[in-house]
Amino acid sequence: MRTTARQTRENRTITVDFQNDATYFQLLGDGKAFVECVLAFLLALGFQLAHKATCHGGGCLTRHSHYVRVRLGGVTIWRLQCTACRAVFTVLPHFVLRYRQMRPEVARDALLATHGGLSLEWCAVIHHISPMALYRLVCALGQHSVVTVLSRCRLPLPVYFLADEKHSRCLTEKVYLPTIVTGRVLWHLGYTTEASAAAFTESYQVFQRAAVDEEPSYRVKGVLTDGFDSTTRSMRTLFPGVRMGICLRHALLKLPKKLVAVASPVRKALRTQFHTLLYRARQRKSLRVFALGQRLRHFVDHVIATAGAANGERVRRWFQNKKTGWYAVLADPQMPATSTLLDQAHNAMERKLFAMKGFHHPKGSQQAFLTGLAHLYNLIPYQRRAKHAGQCGVEVEGGKVPTRDWFLNLQILTSGGFRGVRTRFTT
Numbered sequence: 001m002r003t004t005a006r007q008t009r010e011n012r013t014i015t016v017d018f019q020n021d022a023t024y025f026q027l028l029g030d031g032k033a034f035v036e037c038v039l040a041f042l043l044a045l046g047f048q049l050a051h052k053a054t055c056h057g058g059g060c061l062t063r064h065s066h067y068v069r070v071r072l073g074g075v076t077i078w079r080l081q082c083t084a085c086r087a088v089f090t091v092l093p094h095f096v097l098r099y100r101q102m103r104p105e106v107a108r109d110a111l112l113a114t115h116g117g118l119s120l121e122w123c124a125v126i127h128h129i130s131p132m133a134l135y136r137l138v139c140a141l142g143q144h145s146v147v148t149v150l151s152r153c154r155l156p157l158p159v160y161f162l163a164d165e166k167h168s169r170c171l172t173e174k175v176y177l178p179t180i181v182t183g184r185v186l187w188h189l190g191y192t193t194e195a196s197a198a199a200f201t202e203s204y205q206v207f208q209r210a211a212v213d214e215e216p217s218y219r220v221k222g223v224l225t226d227g228f229d230s231t232t233r234s235m236r237t238l239f240p241g242v243r244m245g246i247c248l249r250h251a252l253l254k255l256p257k258k259l260v261a262v263a264s265p266v267r268k269a270l271r272t273q274f275h276t277l278l279y280r281a282r283q284r285k286s287l288r289v290f291a292l293g294q295r296l297r298h299f300v301d302h303v304i305a306t307a308g309a310a311n312g313e314r315v316r317r318w319f320q321n322k323k324t325g326w327y328a329v330l331a332d333p334q335m336p337a338t339s340t341l342l343d344q345a346h347n348a349m350e351r352k353l354f355a356m357k358g359f360h361h362p363k364g365s366q367q368a369f370l371t372g373l374a375h376l377y378n379l380i381p382y383q384r385r386a387k388h389a390g391q392c393g394v395e396v397e398g399g400k401v402p403t404r405d406w407f408l409n410l411q412i413l414t415s416g417g418f419r420g421v422r423t424r425f426t427t
């Protein structure tokens with residue numbers, strides 16, 4: 001078992017895109033050109049090498065030593081050393097996977113099939129690899145924080161986001177996946193066995209710490225949830241003073257359940273009216289909050305008139321509970337109003353987790369596996385015929401990826417030898 005501490009101390013592997021295999025083999029014979037090529041690659045990406053803590057990176061890079069990857073047909077792998085701090089970087093060409101004998105083409109296809117929801121076992125069958133090798137590959141990718149990878153793509157840390165927990169099962173145990181989403185990007189996919197505020201706080205704190213690590217002045221302004229108490233409490237603990245909103249679409253879905261023993265047409269009509277009410281409240285700009293309070297009171301009167309006093313009272317109490325969260329959404333135009341994109345991310349995860357026995361391995365590294373899946377979700381292109389044709393979630397949200405090859409991007413972005421690039425944090 002590799003610990004996180006050892007990872008950050010020792011993993012100075014970098015994956016470098018040498019464009020094609022022939023270029024790499026040619027450069028093996030020319031040390032100076034090799035180093036120059038690596039430096040040009042770093043410069044193009046705007047990445048820095050992770051030197052030792054005391055080093056400012058002022059030294060030169062020299063070719064240090066090499067070894068031969070026998071299992072890959074004798075590929076020579078070079079190490080570079082910083083002349084100032086003596087940190088050693090292993091340079092993996094784009095066609096070699098770290099610690100693995102699997103060819104990148106095989107890994108690419110197997111991961112794509114995994115992402116598409118095919119079980120680890122079936123992915124293994126079609127690619128002649130062991131299911132465990134694939135499971136370990138996803139876990140290895142998941143050793144690298146989602147926040148680090150997204151920051152390397154120049155995505156600013158989210159000032160507003162959606163947070164919710166997916167309920168799942170690990171064998172017979174109920175488990176929860178605390179999730180943070182903005183747009184089409186997953187910022188956090190955690191794993192807890194309890195639904196308590198303490199458990200969720202611990203999970204979401206992984207995101208919070210990684211974010212503050214990237215940008216010490218990081219502040220969250222608004223979070224949208226479905227109103228679950230543990231989620232709300234964990235967010236308030238981690239992000240004091242944050243504006244907590246409750247999803248308006250969930251409000252619409254919940255209303256019919258508050259109306260007991262009511263004829264279906266009446267229930268439908270009330271739902272439509274409630275929809276119009278929320279929609280109009282969102283259209284109004286400066287008076288939105290005031291207008292909502294007044295309209296909610298009128299709506300309760302209307303429920304009493306059409307569905308009786310008991311239903312009216314139930315709806316009134318429900319409004320009382322939720323209205324602060326709805327106000328929060330309406331009071332800040334930048335606040336997300338519905339958690340639809342988070343539900344989509346959860347649905348995408350659901351299909352994979354359902355198909356994956358590896359996930360239900362009691363001694364498995366669930367957290368690393370989920371983080372690996374989150375990287376796939378963020379970096380695999382989707383929507384082939386739509387507006388963002390061929391783009392991955394990171395690009396859709398305005399981030400930059402190193403190359404046009406999503407798998408190479410995954411290799412480069414999860415390399416341990418790059419120092420996190422400080423993202424500009426917009427408030």
Ligand SMILES: [Zn+2]
Pocket residue numbers: 051052055056057058059082083084085086087
């Ligand atoms: Zn150095």
